[in-house]
Amino acid sequence: MNKRYVFGAMLLASVMGVSAQKKMSAPAGGKQISDQLIGIFFEDINNSADGGLNAQLVQNGSFEYSPSDRDGWGPGTAWRTIRPGHSLGFLEAKQQEPLHPNNPNYMRLNIERVGHYYDYTGWTGFGVQNDGFDAMTVKAGEKYDFSFFARNIKGADKDVRIVIAEPTGWGKDPNVLGETTIKVSGGAWKQYSATITAGKDCKTAVLQILALQTGVMDIDQVSLIPQDTYHGHGIRRDLAETLEAIHPRFMRFPGGCVVHGGGDGFWNTYRWKLTVGPKHQRKQLKNTWGYHQSMEIGYHEYFQLCEDMGMEPLPILPCGVSCQGTNGGWGMKDQAQDTIAMAEMDEWVDEALDLIEWANGDVNTKWGKVRAEAGHPAPFNLKYLGIGNEERISPEFEKRFKYIYERVTKAHPEIIIVGTAGPGSHKGNPDYDNGWRIAEELNMPILDEHYYEPREYFQKSRQYDSYPRDRKTKVYLGEYAAKDKKLIDALSEALYLLHVERNGDVVSMTSYAPLLARKNGTQWNPDLIYYDNDRVYPTCSYYVQKMFGESAGNYYYGDCVKIDNPDKSEGDGMLQEQSVVLNTKTRELFVKVCNATANTKTAKINLSRFKGMKPVATQVTLSGQPEDENNFDAQPIAPVTKQVKIKKNMTLELAPYSFTMFKIQCK
Known part of the structure; x- marks a missing residue:
């Protein structure tokens, strides 16, 4: 038995409930099963990051939206010009001398006149308004942290009024819910911040930025975040607490098709290194589900959330092959796959090795230092790493997967690698069969299976009863759900999870998918949890997941x-x-x-x-x-x-x- 498998087996034994420090002996007649069966899978689908788990209230705060995200979108999406008091001016989206090369767009405010009628004492200034995600919800007495980068290009230093407002209709001054004034000075980019307390509850609030002197001013990376977030880490509290109530043992992220570019091709692959630095330096990305990813929730925030919630992180990395849905491939006889040339695969090996160093390395290592500089000097203690996400198990995939797998396991035998069985993980499916063949050839610790089926499938199938007990490779059921969200669908999933629990010696982990969905921003149904700006709406399936998460154990008895x-x-x-x-x-x-x-x-x-x-x-x-x-x-x-x-x-x-x-x- 090689060294790598010994390490992997030791960790997997822990997953399966084997511990030298048991607090209670198990009566005869039971069998050891995984106590890590219930986890969660987060993918940025259904606007579940920005406008969802991300507590950020400002939409498109860095002006990086573009038509490549969605037809008709651009730097000004979610923004509008405001000029109360008969002020005058105009906006320009600019890219010269940006805040950072990864964040090239910014907005220039050309302030030509500020309202100055002799008898005018009301609302005045020239600036911009952000409407948030279907407006902003603020609560009386709560504090909101505002920040932006700005530079004064022309004219005297600018007094800038920052207002959380409740619109009252055309021709009327809005109701002020909270405000502050910031002075922007100097021609270099500088970050300004302030705290605003909301004076009353409001579900239709907006953010206004109003310059009170004429001239030219640039702004970028505008942010408004409630101070009351989950563990103070910028995650929307009510959504996180709803997830926490499941008692998840692990979280898989960042996808899903997001991992390898989805239908857009490998060029749109998620690159974790561009998501761990200061937020204004992160490279944003088109989301494969038809919108934009700000990357304000990146790998640092994912790992931090796992730590805060007591979950094992399970990051998924691409393996040099795109989703087979590229260029409409889902409907094609020969599904298309973009592939990386083998001569370039070392870059993708390094993507995995550097991630392990970032998560677990000492602060004196290159990537451990990056983690420490972001405020987390202690290692995250990464144990699991997924390679690939339900790609078609083609010869091109197999060659590239093995290339990464063998090099990562040689360098880090302590890391449990999770492979993929492709989409539609059922016997007789060529991807499934090839995925399992590769797993057994490599003695892979865990293989990820995916399937979405009508409720009848979950009522009648008991596929894991027939899985070989002598396999070294365990199952991670990484994506599954009945195709509706009625009570009978949730009960069908419960029947199936009881079957999975009975086979907890074969199946080590499961996660329902997709996890979150925003009202008026949903691309996939059903989902486990729905929400709007104000409330969280758990489904029947959510309560099934919660009941299983609350009742995890490491011994199963089938005859009681x-x-x-x-x-x-x-x-x-x-x-x-x-x-x-x-x-x-x-x-x-x-x-x-x-x-x-x-x-x-x-x-x-x-x-x-x-x-x-x-x-x-x-x-x-x-x-x-x-x-x-x-x-x-x-x-x-x-x-x-x-x-x-x-x-x-x-x-x-x-x-x-x-x-x-x-x-x-x-x-």
Whole structure:
């Protein structure tokens, strides 16, 4: 056995729940499973970064939008000229002597006249207004940090009024919610900042920047962020706390098709090195889903979020081959793939090696120093690294994947590499078959499978029951979901996750996808969590993920629950499934039973083998009508939690269309 596999096996053993410091012994009859089964997968799709997880309220704050992002877009998108008090002037998008070469666009304000009527005492100045993402939501008493870069090109130093305002209609001065004044001086770029307190709640707020003296002034990298963010790291708090409630063990990022350029080709590949420096120096990118990525959430923020939430980071890097959807390839008989010449592949090897150094290296290393200078001298302790994202497993892919894999594993045998089984990970699919062949040839630790299917698939398929138990390669189910978001779809996913849990010796990790979707900015449905500027709207599937995340364990028992008169689905599945999981580290026992039928069922539960159970447990039940759906207009489905008395032998009545979980503490 080679050195690299020894290291990988040691880490994987930890993932699978093997620990020399167990707090509780496991009774006979169980099997060790992964306690890392529930994670999350973040991809910037559905405007889930800017306008979503990014707490930034300003849209296009660096004026980098362009028609290549979306037809009709440009540096002035989300901005408008304002000239209260009959002021005059005009705007110019410029690129001469920019703030940074990676951030070439900025906005020039040519201020020709500032309102000065003899009897005029109201709103005045010339400047710009940003409307945010469908306006901005601010809250009374909360503080907002404003900043921008500016330089005074012509005329006297400029007093610049920064206002959070509530528009009141044409011809009327807006209501001031909070304001400050900044003096811009000197002809060189300089960053200015201030804190503004909102005077009242408002869901239609805007940001206004008004110069009060004539002349010429340039502005760039405009920002308005609430001080109240998740762990103070610029992440929208309510969205992050909704994710945190899942108890995810890991987070995969940054995609998805975003990783390798999606349908745009390899030129649009995500480059992590351009996302870890100061935000005004990051190189922004067209998003493959039809908008723009500011990179204000980059690799540093992803790793920081993992640390704040107690998740293992799982970054995914490209492997020299583009998405097969390039240039409309999804509909073509011979799907197109852009490829990197083998003579240039060392650059992509370095992309992986340098990432490991950035995440884990000492502050005296080249990339460890970059991490430290960004405010995180301690290493992030990266354990996992994904190479490739559901590419077609072509000969070109195989050659490039192996080239990277062999060099990275030789340099870092301690890193667990996650490979890919291509899109549509089912037996008989050539990509799936070739992906598994490569994984077994390389003794790969984990292989990533993806599939989106109708609810019936998740009801009937039990594919992991037949996976070989002697494989060294474990499964990461990295993208999956039923193709609708009704309660019956969520229950079908619960049935399938109970199957996955039963096979937790084969499947080590799972993550539903996509994760987030913005109202009025969604490209893919269904998604786990929807939101607007003001609220978060969890789906039925979200609550299933949350219940499984709350009930992770490292031992599985399949013979403690018997369901009377079970109904069989088509294929190998059942419309009722059960699982009993023990977490020896927390001394918690979980009993989960799902009934996805219209009939009441009875389950007999025997927990006599488990010692020291406390007599009162927490019961969580998700139930409703099968076509119920949580959306922006109504949230009819949510789990009901109560405290109940339990016994070692119990009979449980299972309501139609329900998923029930017991959390039992052991002494």
